[in-house]
Amino acid sequence: MDAKTVSPAVRARQSRDRLKLLFEEGRPGRRGVDFPPLDVPDAAEAIEPELARDGVEGMPELSEPEVVRHFTRLSMLNYAVDRGLYPLGSCTMKYNPKVNEWAARLPGFARAHPYAPDALSQGSLELIHDLEELLATITGMDAVTLQPAAGAHGELAGIMLIRACLESRGDARKVILVPDSAHGTNPATASFSGYEVEEVPSNAKGCVDLDALRRRVDGTVAALMVTNPNTLGVFEEDIAEIAKILHDAGAMLYMDGANMNAMIGITRPGDAGVDVMHLNLHKTFSTPHGGGGPGAGAVAVKKHLEPFLPVPRVAGTLGAYRLDYDLPQSIGKVRSFYGNFGMFVRAYAYIRALGATGLREAGLTAILNANYLRRALEGVLTLPYASPSYHEVVFADHDLEKETGVKTLDIAKRLMDYGFHPPTVYFPLIVHGALMIEPTETESREELDAFVAAIKAIVEEARTDPELVKTAPHTTPLRRLDETGAARKPKLRFMP
């Protein structure tokens, strides 16, 4: 563990080996594959000589083991949920069961063509139909579209539905309200959709301030977008009252349900009066995510929004499902074809494997794990909100910073030396130096205890050797990065 016990020479060699480019390995003449002699005419002879190249300059020539080792080394530099705890708050980096992958790779699904006629696609259509129904039941909503490709994309579709519905009533409105504890994508979505965005403050409990909401809601407000549980990990306990305040003024309630893993099987947004919400299948329903996709941001709506859902929708009955494009009030398509179908198969497999009791247990365990961490770290880090946690717990750094000068970023970097992926940092913005930790339900008590021990050790180090923490990480191939510089002037070559 101690960085000082590894000699600099050893470290230099390790990092050089790990970070070499393919272009820096190999030798001219080295081959990874041996082709047998051609027993057909050489197609290269058919190419116009001036179009043909006689070689590619600088192409690395490598043996098979060099290639395999290169890519295996690279894959090992990557921290992954298959290697250990990945406590990125708000992101729900839970373990993705491998049975989902088996299901998604069944040839009937994996090789289905999006243009195949309905008659030859009954299995896929049935899966879409049944998954929509399962998600409607889980959320307490009336209808679901699986088309959006991500959570933020689901938000956009959901807000388009609200707009289409209000406009069909001749009641176009201008403003969308967003609490200050919302996920950042919520105000971005509202603004991208052409609405004016107004912020609603949180109260001391970390929930929407109802009086402030009552004062602001009027005939200009189209909707409130609320993240629940919110980015403080706090459940909006007045969600039904929030819905009522909006409905009384002819406005709607949008719920960001990306954190549904803390509610699943326990409570249903539809029962609380939510009009439209999205789910992140790639979080709550364990389809792999990160690195840019693919995702699936299913949108669930109440009856009054159903006529506006994107086309096509799966209609018909078992054995005779079809894709229905004939929906005159639909907002149209929001994604090519039908969405990321492979994600639907994985989410469906997950739901069917767990069943109703298993899903509820997953929800309860997500809450238990977050509260376990909260209890274990209370008094070690600063807890800015006293409300109980749901799926995640948010700490602040100001006490430790005042005492030692060590900040949230330093703790996050030092955690890498202890073999953990850092939690989400500096978000939500309403918490000073936020450390937003979401353990998820798939972690064992031993893994959580190891994480707690690492945080405690780092806080102790902050008191005894603050420089060690402030200059971390010490055991990773690259040390502390200039993050602004990395974004502005990316250096794509590791070694000179």
Ligand SMILES: *Cc1c(COP(=O)(O)O)cnc(C)c1O
């Ligand atoms: C992850 C997340 C989103 C955005 O989802 P993407 O799939 O990344 O677009 C929105 N809201 C909340 C609360 C989230 O956690």
